[in-house]
Amino acid sequence: MTRHLNLLTPPATEQTTRTHCPYCAFQCGMTMTTQGDAMPEVRADPEFPVNRGQMCIKGFTSAALLDHEARVQSPLLRDEHGVLRPVSWERALDYVAERMLAIREAHGADALSAFGSGALTNEKAYLLGKFVRVVLGSSHIDYNGRYCMASAAAGQNRVFGIDRGLPFPVADIAEAETLLLWGSNCADTMPPIMQWVHRQRERGTLIVVDPRRTETARQAHLHLQLVPGSDLALANGLLFLALEEGLVDQAYVAARTSGFDELRREILGYTPARVERITGISSDAMRKAVQLIAKPARSMCLSGRGPEQQSKGSDTVAALANLMLALGKVGKPYAGYGTLTGQGNGQGGREHGQKADQLPGYRFIEDPAAREHIARIWNVEASALPKKGKSAYEMLDAIGTPGGPRSMIVFGSNVVVASPKSGSVRKKVASLDLLVVCDSFINETAELAHVILPITQWAEEEGTMTNLEGRVLLRRKARMPPSNVRSDIEIMSGLAQRMGHEERFTYASTEAVFEEFRRATKGGRADYSGMTYARIEEEQGMFWPCPSEGHSGTPRLFAERFEFPDGRARFAVVPYRAAGELPDAEYPIFFTTGRYKEHYNSGAQTRRVDKLVDAKSEPRLQIHPRLAERLGITENAQVLVESRRGRVVFRASLSVDVRPDTLFAPFHWGGRLAANLLTNPSLDPTSRMPEFKVCAVKARPIDASSEVVELLFDSKERSDHAAS
Numbered sequence: 091m092t093r094h095l096n097l098l099t100p101p102a103t104e105q106t107t108r109t110h111c112p113y114c115a116f117q118c119g120m121t122m123t124t125q126g127d128a129m130p131e132v133r134a135d136p137e138f139p140v141n142r143g144q145m146c147i148k149g150f151t152s153a154a155l156l157d158h159e160a161r162v163q164s165p166l167l168r169d170e171h172g173v174l175r176p177v178s179w180e181r182a183l184d185y186v187a188e189r190m191l192a193i194r195e196a197h198g199a200d201a202l203s204a205f206g207s208g209a210l211t212n213e214k215a216y217l218l219g220k221f222v223r224v225v226l227g228s229s230h231i232d233y234n235g236r237y238c239m240a241s242a243a244a245g246q247n248r249v250f251g252i253d254r255g256l257p258f259p260v261a262d263i264a265e266a267e268t269l270l271l272w273g274s275n276c277a278d279t280m281p282p283i284m285q286w287v288h289r290q291r292e293r294g295t296l297i298v299v300d301p302r303r304t305e306t307a308r309q310a311h312l313h314l315q316l317v318p319g320s321d322l323a324l325a326n327g328l329l330f331l332a333l334e335e336g337l338v339d340q341a342y343v344a345a346r347t348s349g350f351d352e353l354r355r356e357i358l359g360y361t362p363a364r365v366e367r368i369t370g371i372s373s374d375a376m377r378k379a380v381q382l383i384a385k386p387a388r389s390m391c392l393s394g395r396g397p398e399q400q401s402k403g404s405d406t407v408a409a410l411a412n413l414m415l416a417l418g419k420v421g422k423p424y425a426g427y428g429t430l431t432g433q434g435n436g437q438g439g440r441e442h443g444q445k446a447d448q449l450p451g452y453r454f455i456e457d458p459a460a461r462e463h464i465a466r467i468w469n470v471e472a473s474a475l476p477k478k479g480k481s482a483y484e485m486l487d488a489i490g491t492p493g494g495p496r497s498m499i500v501f502g503s504n505v506v507v508a509s510p511k512s513g514s515v516r517k518k519v520a521s522l523d524l525l526v527v528c529d530s531f532i533n534e535t536a537e538l539a540h541v542i543l544p545i546t547q548w549a550e551e552e553g554t555m556t557n558l559e560g561r562v563l564l565r566r567k568a569r570m571p572p573s574n575v576r577s578d579i580e581i582m583s584g585l586a587q588r589m590g591h592e593e594r595f596t597y598a599s600t601e602a603v604f605e606e607f608r609r610a611t612k613g614g615r616a617d618y619s620g621m622t623y624a625r626i627e628e629e630q631g632m633f634w635p636c637p638s639e640g641h642s643g644t645p646r647l648f649a650e651r652f653e654f655p656d657g658r659a660r661f662a663v664v665p666y667r668a669a670g671e672l673p674d675a676e677y678p679i680f681f682t683t684g685r686y687k688e689h690y691n692s693g694a695q696t697r698r699v700d701k702l703v704d705a706k707s708e709p710r711l712q713i714h715p716r717l718a719e720r721l722g723i724t725e726n727a728q729v730l731v732e733s734r735r736g737r738v739v740f741r742a743s744l745s746v747d748v749r750p751d752t753l754f755a756p757f758h759w760g761g762r763l764a765a766n767l768l769t770n771p772s773l774d775p776t777s778r779m780p781e782f783k784v785c786a787v788k789a790r791p792i793d794a795s796s797e798v799v800e801l802l803f804d805s806k807e808r809s810d811h812a813a814s
């Protein structure tokens with residue numbers, strides 16, 4: 091029998107619970123008030139120090155998903171006619187366990203795989219890593235954070251020896267004299283952060299680097315609108331100018347870093363003339379920028395997905411860290427370098443074992459000491475733990491190849507929309523012998539599943555999340571879930587019991603998972619061992635590392651040392667190289683992707699919220715008027731955009747906010763409107779991040795719906811369309 095977690099008594103009267111938004115890494119504090127069957131009411135929490143009473147439209151409408159009519163209310167199993175039919179939990183879990191055991195028996199443990207998510211709580215991310223390594227015995231586990239924060243993580247680990255998105259609280263932003271926002275449109279993606287940016291901007295200088303004049307860039311004193319994919323050249327070029335103009339902090343470099351002489355030799359090749367040719371940014375603008383960044387004591391650079399989601403994203407992160415180190419800013423008050431994490435638990439989700447190369451506490455799976463430590467906690471032999479597996483895209487791409495996955499269980503991720511070259515990924519996922527999707531809704535990935543297991547949503551369970559500052563938060567349960575859904579933890583436990591590991595997956599509560607998890611992190615770089623639910627709640631979140639119960643947590647890193655044995659940061663030599671694919675005669679235009687403020691990631695949740703869909707109902711192709719005129723495209727025209735990997739028809743929005751050599755579309759939609767049908771899976775060699783931000787396309791207007799059908803649909807779909 092599956093063990094169920096302790097559930098709170100349902101509220102008979104009005105009850106208000108402090109919790110957090112289900113979406114992005116800002117993890118706004120919110121209160122949720124429930125009473126009877128009425129839709130819960132959410133308000134921004136004025137007491138929570140990160141968002142201080144502000145939220146965005148996604149947070150304000152988040153409760154609409156709880157009682158949504160499309161919510162899956164029972165396990166679904168595909169029958170012999172291919173129809174998904176409701177079955178009992180016993181039947182569904184028995185079926186999944188039996189099929190997984192049979193596949194493992196026939197094809198080996200690596201035929202089983204799991205795909206996790208940066209939306210999972212720390213407890214779930216931890217348990218998923220344990221489930222795959224111990225119960226499945228497979229190396230095939232990765233998660234959608236590979237598509238989000240992997241380059242930020244790799245770059246920071248390389249230079250600082252540790253990866254915590256922001257090494258300081260978000261409130262420090264307000265005190266910076268110069269703020270350099272590099273490839274982040276945070277005014278749209280996490281609007282409450284702008285209260286800190288606006289305070290900074292009132293007293294100092296805001297510089298934004300972005301190929302588009304975004305809502306964030308519009309507010310900048312200086313906007314560097316660079317060529318897509320040229321960020322690394324620009325970062326190196328700014329360091330060249332800092333050297334030329336005597337702005338490098340030599341005393342800081344000597345005292346706190348290593349490797350500068352080698353870096354200097356590389357940087358000497360980044361003359362303003364060369365960098366201007368690559369980036370399109372004038373040398374005057376570069377000189378102005380470097381003065382504005384170098385001169386004030388309190389100067390801060392924060393990067394987003396723009397420079398990171400490239401095939402050289404980890405090098406670009408390292409180059410930005412190089413720049414801020416050379417200027418002597420890192421570890422100083424209200425200064426330094428950080429990355430703005432995207433997904434709700436994008437930080438915690440990348441620390442505790444759902445990455446292919448990782449064990450809990452930010453340990454690496456190939457490290458013998460790490461294997462011994464975790465094996466003791468899990469009560470298994472270290473030699474039994476699998477080795478490093480494949481990164482997200484590589485694991486998906488390996489489906490159908492010798493040694494590749496034949497079964498996949500997916501938690502909290504819409505992989506067929508979120509992955510690059512998504513048409514190919516969809517075909518691969520559809521060919522699996524067993525696809526199990528644990529979700530609240532039937533998204534584009536779940537449509538392909540053999541089994542769908544309906545799960546509790548954020549307000550119906552408790553658990554910890556780690557926000558973009560490295561602050562660990564407690565999400566309290568605010569209401570009862572529907573009667574026939576289960577948490578991801580219950581699902582993993584239920585399968586573990588059926589697959590012979592009951593004693594290792596028996597937990598009385600989510601807090602009991604946390605207790606094991608914090609022991610597992612002890613001594614790791616992301617050490618949570620001093621935290622308890624009571625402390626986290628009482629202190630409005632706690633910053634890791636927190637290595638003992640007497641420790642108060644670490645809001646600011648690097649004041650005295652970096653996380654290498656000698657305490658010094660390590661400059662990284664990172665030569666510029668071009669994107670994996672550049673415009674050419676056949677595909678002459680850059681294509682880049684991004685976000686709308688109304689939608690979140692693959693849109694699996696937000697495309698179901700009426701207010702959000704009313705506000706933004708479709709992806710629009712942003713195109714500069716000069717390019718539009720050259721291509722014969724007018725406002726609202728249907729435009730066929732083609733890359734070497736796929737084609738999409740978007741409606742056009744003419745705007746001078748995008749470069750005339752670049753097209754932009756958001757990636758929140760699936761099916762025929764998936765921007766990722768076009769994107770390039772060229773991977774960063776270190777982080778294995780796909781190149782979502784740069785590829786080459788061609789575009790032309792099409793004006794007959796019949797032509798759209800002809801171009802986009804296969805022959806069966808065409809005859810269905812004709813019949814309808």
Ligand code: SF4
Binds near residue numbers: 111114115147
């Ligand atoms: S989506 Fe992000 S910024 Fe918006 S309310 Fe939620 S946590 Fe806050």
